[in-house]
Each structure stands twice: as structure tokens, then as C-alpha cells.
Amino acid sequence: MKTVDLRSDTFTLPDDGMRKAIQAAEVGNSAFGEDPSVNRLEETIADYFGMEGGIFLPSATMAGQIAFKVWTRPGDYIIIEEYGHGYYFETGAMGLISGAMPRLLPGERGILDPDDIRDNIEHIEHHYGRAALAVLENTSNYGGGTIYPQAVLDRIFKISKSEKLPIHVDGARIWNAIVETGVDPRRVAPPNGSMSVCFSKGLGAPIGAVLLGSKDFITEARRVQGMLGGVMRQVGFMAAAAQYGFEHNMHRLEQDHTNARLIAEGLADNAAIELNPVHVKTNILYFRVRDGAKRAARLIGDLETCGVKAWNLGDLVRLVTCLNVDQQDCEYAVEKLNEMLR
Numbered sequence: 001m002k003t004v005d006l007r008s009d010t011f012t013l014p015d016d017g018m019r020k021a022i023q024a025a026e027v028g029n030s031a032f033g034e035d036p037s038v039n040r041l042e043e044t045i046a047d048y049f050g051m052e053g054g055i056f057l058p059s060a061t062m063a064g065q066i067a068f069k070v071w072t073r074p075g076d077y078i079i080i081e082e083y084g085h086g087y088y089f090e091t092g093a094m095g096l097i098s099g100a101m102p103r104l105l106p107g108e109r110g111i112l113d114p115d116d117i118r119d120n121i122e123h124i125e126h127h128y129g130r131a132a133l134a135v136l137e138n139t140s141n142y143g144g145g146t147i148y149p150q151a152v153l154d155r156i157f158k159i160s161k162s163e164k165l166p167i168h169v170d171g172a173r174i175w176n177a178i179v180e181t182g183v184d185p186r187r188v189a190p191p192n193g194s195m196s197v198c199f200s201k202g203l204g205a206p207i208g209a210v211l212l213g214s215k216d217f218i219t220e221a222r223r224v225q226g227m228l229g230g231v232m233r234q235v236g237f238m239a240a241a242a243q244y245g246f247e248h249n250m251h252r253l254e255q256d257h258t259n260a261r262l263i264a265e266g267l268a269d270n271a272a273i274e275l276n277p278v279h280v281k282t283n284i285l286y287f288r289v290r291d292g293a294k295r296a297a298r299l300i301g302d303l304e305t306c307g308v309k310a311w312n313l314g315d316l317v318r319l320v321t322c323l324n325v326d327q328q329d330c331e332y333a334v335e336k337l338n339e340m341l342r
């Protein structure tokens with residue numbers, strides 16, 4: 001039986017080329033800055049985004065939480081979208097590691113409004129916590145793979161400067177945004193702040209993230225990295241996989257976006273669900289099952305029996321395309337979904 005796994009772009013497996021890159025990697029003790037593959041990756045990615053430095057880390061979760069810790073003191077608040085990964089999907093780490101509080105803002109499919117950010121920077125310090133950081137997720141995971149329009153980003157970066165509020169860009173899927181819009185990568189990196197990028201999503205590496213920022217930020221972030229046990233040794237094997245993903249798998253993300261749109265258009269006329277293909281911008285799509293969460297859960301089970309894997313969060317079903325699935329796989333998934341959603 002055919003298997004079409006649309007659960008997540010974290011299910012990718014390394015191909016032969018990536019395995020060869022892992023095998024051939026030069027390594028050393030990265031805790032002492034002596035792993036050439038790690039150093040190369042950190043320099044390549046920092047340069048790509050026009051940032052001063054980067055740190056290779058086991059996960060984007062750790063990268064984001066280190067950033068929160070560097071930018072905040074206990075009791076400070078972090079402006080973040082109400083379903084932002086760093087708040088909603090990271091087991092309360094923000095509260096534990098940083099002692100920071102979230103100031104949750106509603107997003108338009110995950111995208112924050114610049115004025116809303118500005119209006120939530122409180123100045124009367126004996127009533128409010130200190131606004132220490134704002135987080136932007138680009139692309140937005142729970143927002144359905146949505147991209148920050150450049151004009152919105154530019155306005156937020158301007159507010160960040162005038163209000164002296166650092167910005168952290170959670171760019172776990174920034175690659176998808178860059179490929180889709182063709183924007184200069186330096187324009188999506190915050191001039192005053194930090195950014196995390198992930199290699200184990202659409203780029204197909206087994207693990208890894210890079211946290212980017214200024215020289216001073218990176219010095220402080222390395223201290224927190226040590227605190228969390230995130231300092232690794234001969235991890236150049238994994239840095240080489242990430243480098244390979246960056247060099248070979250970025251441009252093919254376009255195909256993932258085409259496939260996601262193909263699925264959306266194939267389901268658009270199905271009356272059992274709510275889905276507007278116009279909202280599908282990259283490789284993630286959500287649809288709402290009109291009959292509710294139980295029906296959605298049953299659908300996931302039924303799909304599994306014909307090899308199609310997906311996730312539901314209540315009455316929402318999430319489908320994600322990545323290098324594991326090709327166009328025919330997506331056509332098969334559409335056919336099965338339409339059969340089962342009659």
C-alpha cells in the first residue's frame with residue numbers, strides 16, 4: 001500500500017547525498033570552537049542573513065528559548081502571537097527558563113499587526129512588567145504557513161528601533177518564506193534582535209538549528225547554551241547534514257508549495273470542510289471539518305487505513321507537504337480525502 005505522510009515536514013529522512021556529506025564531515029570539539037563543519041555552517045548562515053554570528057544548536061526550540069533568556073529578566077514580558085510556537089507549543093519553557101511572561105496578541109493567521117505590537121509596549125513601569133522582546137513567527141506554523149508581508153516586517157522593525165524593543169524572528173520555516181517571495185534574506189532578519197532557523201523541517205536534516213544575532217548577543221547566548229546543556233562536541237556530522245540541506249534542498253521547497261496548493265484546490269469544493277485555497281501560502285494547510293472534532297478524528301483514522309497520514313487538532317486537520325511526498329502522492333491524498341468527506 002502507498003504511504004503518503006502529510007503529518008509534518010519533520011518526518012524527512014536523509015537521502016544518499018546527505019548521508020555522504022555526514023560521512024565525509026570533518027569534525028572536532030565544537031565546545032572549543034574546533035569543529036570545522038560547525039564553524040562553516042554558523043558562518044554560512046550568519047552571512048546569508050547578514051547577522052554577525054550564529055550558534056549551531058540541537059533544536060529550534062532550544063534556539064528560541066535561549067533567545068528569550070538572553071533578552072529578558074524574570075518578570076519581563078514577551079509580546080507573542082497567541083498560538084506562537086515559543087509560547088503555545090514549547091511546554092511552558094518560557095516561564096521555567098526565563099521567568100518571563102507572554103503578552104499574547106491575536107494574529108491574522110499568525111501574523112501580528114505592527115500597531116498592536118506598539119500599543120502593547122507599556123511605559124508605566126510600576127504597574128506593568130517590562131516589554132523586553134517581541135516574537136514574530138515567519139512562516140507561522142499554526143497560522144497555516146503564512147508569510148509576514150515585507151511592508152509589515154519593515155514597519156515592525158522600525159517600531160523596534162524607535163521603541164528600543166528587540167525582535168526575535170522564529171524562522172523555523174523562514175526558508176519557505178524566502179523561496180516563496182524571493183526576498184533578500186537580509187531583509188527578513190531583524191536589525192535589532194535575533195533569529196532562529198531550523199534545518200530539520202523542509203530542508204530535510206535529521207536535527208539542528210542556528211541561532212543568529214550580534215556579536216554581543218551570541219556571547220551571551222553561548223553562556224545560556226552551556227546552562228541548558230546544549231554545548232555539543234563532534235557534532236559537525238549534523239552540521240554537515242544541515243549545510244547539505246541548506247545547499248541542496250532549499251529551492252525544491254517551491255515544489256512543496258505547489259503541492260500544498262494542489263491539495264487545497266482539490267479539496268476546495270468539498271462541502272464537508274472549510275478551506276480557502278487563497279490562504280495557502282507555503283507548505284502547510286489547515287481545514288476545518290464542519291461536523292466537528294469527533295468527525296475530524298475519525299477522518300484521520302479512516303485515512304490511515306489507505307496510507308494517508310495527517311493530524312487533527314480538534315476540528316482542524318493539518319496537512320504538510322515536504323520532500324517525502326510528490327505530486328502523485330498529493331493527488332492520491334486528495335482523492336482519498338474527497339472520498340471520505342462525502
Ligand SMILES: *Cc1c(COP(=O)(O)O)cnc(C)c1O
Binds near residue numbers: 061140
Ligand atoms: C518546529 C518549530 C520549532 C521547533 O523546532 P525544533 O527544531 O523541532 O525544536 C520552532 N518554531 C516553529 C515555528 C516551528 O514550527
